[in-house]
Structure formats: C-alpha cells, structure tokens
Amino acid sequence: DAGITQSPRYKITETGRQVTLMCHQTWSHSYMFWYRQDLGHGLRLIYYSAAADITDKGEVPDGYVVSRSKTENFPLTLESATRSQTSVYFCASSGRQGTGTGVEKLFFGSGTQLSVL
Amino acid sequence: TQLLEQSPQFLSIQEGENLTVYCNSSSVFSSLQWYRQEPGEGPVLLVTVVTGGEVKKLKRLTFQFGDARKDSSLHITAAQPGDTGLYLCAGVFSWGKLQFGAGTQVVVTP
Numbered sequence: 001d002a003g004i005t006q007s008p009r010y011k012i013t014e015t016g017r018q019v020t021l022m023c024h025q026t027w028s029h030s031y032m033f034w035y036r037q038d039l040g041h042g043l044r045l046i047y048y049s050a051a052a053d054i055t056d057k058g059e060v061p062d063g064y065v066v067s068r069s070k071t072e073n074f075p076l077t078l079e080s081a082t083r084s085q086t087s088v089y090f091c092a093s094s095g096r097q098g099t100g101t102g103v104e105k106l107f108f109g110s111g112t113q114l115s116v117l
Numbered sequence: 118t119q120l121l122e123q124s125p126q127f128l129s130i131q132e133g134e135n136l137t138v139y140c141n142s143s144s145v146f147s148s149l150q151w152y153r154q155e156p157g158e159g160p161v162l163l164v165t166v167v168t169g170g171e172v173k174k175l176k177r178l179t180f181q182f183g184d185a186r187k188d189s190s191l192h193i194t195a196a197q198p199g200d201t202g203l204y205l206c207a208g209v210f211s212w213g214k215l216q217f218g219a220g221t222q223v224v225v226t227p
Contacts, residue, residue, distance in 0.1 A: 035217075042121075042205060042217040043160070090159050106215070108159025 003027075006091050006109035014117050019078045021112045023091030031094040032074040033106070034058075034066065036087040043090065049074055081116045088113050120144055121208055121218035129224045130196055138191045138221045140206035147209050149182055149189045154203040154220070196225045 004025040013019050023032065034046040035058075045058030047066040055066050063085060065077045074093075078085055092106040124139045140149070148167040152160035164173050166182035166189060173180045177200075179192040193200055203222050207215040 040219055042219040043207075043215075044217070045215070092159070104209070105162050105165075106160075108161070110158050 004091060004093050004107055004109045006089075006112050008112060009110070010113050012115045012117065013081050015082060016080050019081050019114065021076045021078075021089055021091075021114070023074045023076070023109060025072055025074075025091075025093045025107075027093065027095060027107075028071055029093035029095040029107075030071070032068065033092040033094075034064070034074070034076045035090045035092065036060065036085075037090060037111075038087050046076065046089075078114075081114075083116050086114060086116045120216050121206060123204075123206060123218035123221050125221060126219070127222045127224075129226070132198060132225055132227050133195050136193050136196055136223065138204050138206075138223070139188070140190065140218055141188045142208060142216075143187065144208065144210075144216075145186050147186075149186070150207045150209065150215065151180055151189070151191055152205040152207065154205060155201075160203075160205055193223075196223075198225050198227055201225050 007022045030051050033048040035043040037043050044060050046060055046064050047058050049055045049068045052068050052071050055068055065079055068074050089112045091109045094104050094106050120142055122141045128136055130136055148165055150165045151163045153163055154160040164180045166180055169184045169186045171182045177194045181190050201224050203220045205220045206218045209215055
C-alpha cells in the first residue's frame with residue numbers, strides 16, 4: 001500500500017548504543033521530517049529534509065543524525081542513545097514546496113516507540 | 118519554551134455535549150492547522166485556517182482563526198465517542214516548520 005511506514009514499531013535499547021529508526025514513503029514527496037513526541041511538549045522537530053542529500057536541523061537536533069540518499073527513505077540515527085531520548089518518534093512527509101501560506105499537509109507515519117534503559 | 122498553549126489539557130464529556138479547545142500564542146502565524154491523533158497512530162490533519170477571522174466547518178467540528186492570527190479554537194457540537202482523541206494545533210511560521218501545541222486529550226463517553 002502507498003503511504004509512509006516506520007520501523008521498528010517498538011524498540012528497547014541501552015544507554016550508549018547506536019539505534020537507527022527507519023522511514024519510508026511511497027509518494028515521492030520532496031519533504032520529510034522527524035519529530036519526537038513527549039508528554040507536555042507536543043511534537044518537536046528534530047530534522048527535516050527538502051530533497052535527497054539536503055537536510056537541516058530542527059528544534060531539537062542534538063544527539064541525532066539523519067541522511068537522505070534516496071527520496072523515499074529518511075533514516076534517523078541516535079549515535080549514542082541516552083535516557084532522555086526515550087520518546088515516540090514520528091516521521092512525516094509533504095509533497096508541496098509551500099510559500100508559507102499554510103496550505104502544506106503533513107502525512108505522518110504510525111510512530112516508533114523507543115525506550116532507552 | 119512552548120510557543121503554542123493549548124487548553125484545557127484534558128477534557129472528558131458525555132456523548133451529545135459540546136466542547137471547545139483553545140490554542141493561543143503571542144506569535145503571529147501565517148496559518149494554523151489542527152490535527153487529531155488516535156492511540157498508536159500519527160496525527161492526521163483536520164483543517165488549515167489561513168485568514169484572520171476565518172471560520173471553517175467540518176461536519177460537527179468548527180474551527181476559527183483569531184483576527185490577529187495568534188489564536189484559534191476548535192468547537193465540537195454534539196460530541197460522539199468517535200471524536201475521542203488527542204487534538205493538536207500547529208502554527209505555521211514558514212514552510213516545513215510547524216510549531217505544535219502540547220495537545221488536548223478529549224474523551225467522549227457513551
């Protein structure tokens with residue numbers, strides 16, 4: 001089915017380990033995003049990408065690395081996981097290069113629940 | 118710093134009652150979006166409001182954008198159990214950078 005998929009759905013890891021969360025979309029959307037969702041904070045942008053090989057930092061990028069070698073994939077890597085990175089991670093995509101007028105629509109994946117022990 | 122404040126944080130009502138969720142900020146947005154999120158799923162866009170004072174209706178849901186484009190409200194008439202979910206507002210500053218509120222958890226019981 002077309003859409004945006006994230007894997008794994010659940011992940012438990014230990015402090016200091018490297019973890020990679022996968023995101024794949026089948027719409028050929030130009031823009032992709034990584035958010036984390038924590039109680040009381042809502043969704044916070046980690047990194048985003050405007051196209052293959054173009055990425056930029058969001059609000060909370062520290063401790064995370066992204067890459068985008070292909071349009072459809074946007075993996076997020078925690079190089080050395082910390083307990084503060086326990087969260088639910090959402091990937092999203094959007095096909096429109098907007099003008100800031102607010103007509104852009106984000107399509108979200110179902111999330112990855114990550115626990116760092 | 119939470120630029121977008123949503124209130125209340127939690128709302129529990131009976132089926133058939135009305136409810137209103139508020140989204141406030143000191144910042145001016147080019148537009149504002151409302152999403153609904155169900156357990157174990159990502160948020161789904163409900164509506165985008167662009168013009169100050171704009172009112173949009175989606176069946177029993179009414180969305181309003183403040184005249185100064187700093188605040189918004191979501192009103193649900195005759196709530197149904199299917200309206201249960203986390204409602205998130207998101208202010209759009211520039212393309213691709215949305216500022217989300219913390220969300221309002223709505224529970225509608227039969």
